[in-house]
Amino acid sequence: MSSVFYRNLNKNYPRAVRSDGMYIYDETGKSYLDMSGGAAVSCLGHQHPKVTKALCSQIQNMSFAHTAFFSNEPQEQLASLLADKFAEAGARVYFTAGGSEANETAIKMAWQYWQALGQHKKTKIISRVHSYHGNTFAALSASGNLPRRRDMGDLLIEWPRIEPCYAYRHQRADESEAAYSMRSAFALERAIQAEGADTIAAFIAEPVVGASLGVVPATSGYFAKIREICDRYDIVLIADEIMCGSGRTGTFFAHEQDDFLPDIVTMAKGIAGGYQPLAATLARTKIHKVFAASKSGFAHGHTYVGHASSCSAGLAVIRTIDEEGLLDNVRHYGKQLHEALKDAFAEHPFIGDIRGRGLFQGLEIVADRQSKKPFDDDLKITSRLHQLTMKHSLICYPGGGSARDRLGSHILLAPPYILADIHIEQLIEKLQTIFAELFDV
Numbered sequence: 119m120s121s122v123f124y125r126n127l128n129k130n131y132p133r134a135v136r137s138d139g140m141y142i143y144d145e146t147g148k149s150y151l152d153m154s155g156g157a158a159v160s161c162l163g164h165q166h167p168k169v170t171k172a173l174c175s176q177i178q179n180m181s182f183a184h185t186a187f188f189s190n191e192p193q194e195q196l197a198s199l200l201a202d203k204f205a206e207a208g209a210r211v212y213f214t215a216g217g218s219e220a221n222e223t224a225i226k227m228a229w230q231y232w233q234a235l236g237q238h239k240k241t242k243i244i245s246r247v248h249s250y251h252g253n254t255f256a257a258l259s260a261s262g263n264l265p266r267r268r269d270m271g272d273l274l275i276e277w278p279r280i281e282p283c284y285a286y287r288h289q290r291a292d293e294s295e296a297a298y299s300m301r302s303a304f305a306l307e308r309a310i311q312a313e314g315a316d317t318i319a320a321f322i323a324e325p326v327v328g329a330s331l332g333v334v335p336a337t338s339g340y341f342a343k344i345r346e347i348c349d350r351y352d353i354v355l356i357a358d359e360i361m362c363g364s365g366r367t368g369t370f371f372a373h374e375q376d377d378f379l380p381d382i383v384t385m386a387k388g389i390a391g392g393y394q395p396l397a398a399t400l401a402r403t404k405i406h407k408v409f410a411a412s413k414s415g416f417a418h419g420h421t422y423v424g425h426a427s428s429c430s431a432g433l434a435v436i437r438t439i440d441e442e443g444l445l446d447n448v449r450h451y452g453k454q455l456h457e458a459l460k461d462a463f464a465e466h467p468f469i470g471d472i473r474g475r476g477l478f479q480g481l482e483i484v485a486d487r488q489s490k491k492p493f494d495d496d497l498k499i500t501s502r503l504h505q506l507t508m509k510h511s512l513i514c515y516p517g518g519g520s521a522r523d524r525l526g527s528h529i530l531l532a533p534p535y536i537l538a539d540i541h542i543e544q545l546i547e548k549l550q551t552i553f554a555e556l557f558d559v
């Protein structure tokens with residue numbers, strides 16, 4: 119009997135004992151093709167020699183020195199690297215251990231920023247329906263994902279939410295993309311006006327929605343308008359790039375493709391590729407300056423802020439992406455993957471949409487393509503998909519709720535940037551088998 123308090127108490131987990139490149143091996147020797155890097159984490163695949171070498175050397179030299187007492191070289195270098203990649207000079211980076219902490223940090227930063235400026239009523243965080251920003255208290259309060267919130271009853275903070283920019287379900291048949299982008303963005307302005315701008319601290323959104331919707335980029339012009347609205351009403355704009363950042367969509371920051379500059383960017387997962395737990399909250403210089411000038415600074419902190427070994431893994435991962443030109447791979451293989459998925463499944467009776475950017479692709483599953491009706495909840499499509507993908511040695515990321523609440527299913531693909539044609543071929547073959555069993559056709 120295991121003493122582990124598992125994530126899912128009714129599930130038997132195979133034990134992972136080894137991993138290499140695109141594959142993870144369990145104790146029976148079964149190999150799993152990792153086409154989602156777990157949850158968009160393993161961006162360099164498994165056991166990349168440059169990263170394991172850098173990490174081992176850091177651990178041998180100095181694993182940890184509490185950042186309340188010292189800074190450390192990996193933290194300094196990684197912060198510079200990230201700040202240099204950001205379009206505006208002078209950004210500062212606060213490192214934590216996971217995505218929820220990064221968003222918790224961002225939310226506190228937005229609150230305290232307005233406090234420092236004497237705007238004490240600016241406390242609410244507007245987010246979007248179908249969003250997930252983490253499982254800690256403020257991050258979950260800002261998350262719109264109902265299945266993930268429900269079990270918390272009424273303990274969470276209730277903040278306003280607007281509909282996401284989700285063309286597949288919300289763009290009207292007679293509406294242009296530009297008109298939809300504006301309509302969708304103006305939902306934010308309406309929410310701000312309804313609540314009162316003097317009560318809103320920040321708006322948080324993923325530039326490309328990951329697990330809650332199954333990879334949904336915004337339509338063109340949406341985020342530029344969101345930026346304008348945030349500026350007009352003095353709202354901090356937080357881009358949650360925990361899943362879609364670190365090169366996943368073909369540019370280092372996902373927001374680069376939407377032509378806007380957030381005030382705060384949160385990153386995790388791919389930032390250290392799973393080699394160590396690491397997350398980052400990057401703040402524009404105007405935010406940092408307010409804290410630097412305030413008496414109390416930024417009231418926050420965790421034991422593992424700026425952890426040396428974690429930052430050394432992050433540094434090695436980002437340097438490897440740069441040195442090996444892996445963003446070219448993301449763009450090239452992103453197109454190949456998208457085309458292969460379209461060739462194989464565009465006419466499939468139960469695949470309603472295939473979408474994404476770079477090596478971040480999603481397939482939305484529907485019961486009827488015409489009406490986009492989701493399958494009934496009783497059919498448990500998402501959990502059966504999860505079982506079938508594991509049975510057929512495929513790691514991808516099935517999710518639910520893309521239509522509403524529990525209804526709607528999708529598959530999220532976020533393969534490592536090192537993938538090659540053969541892995542796309544294997545994926546398509548496996549998905550064909552899985553869909554045949556799932557839909558019994």
Ligand SMILES: Cc1ncc(COP(=O)(O)O)c(C=O)c1O
Binds near residue numbers: 386
């Ligand atoms: C967009 C987004 N934000 C935040 C989080 C929370 O990150 P973590 O699970 O590392 O706390 C996730 C995790 O899936 C995420 O996808």
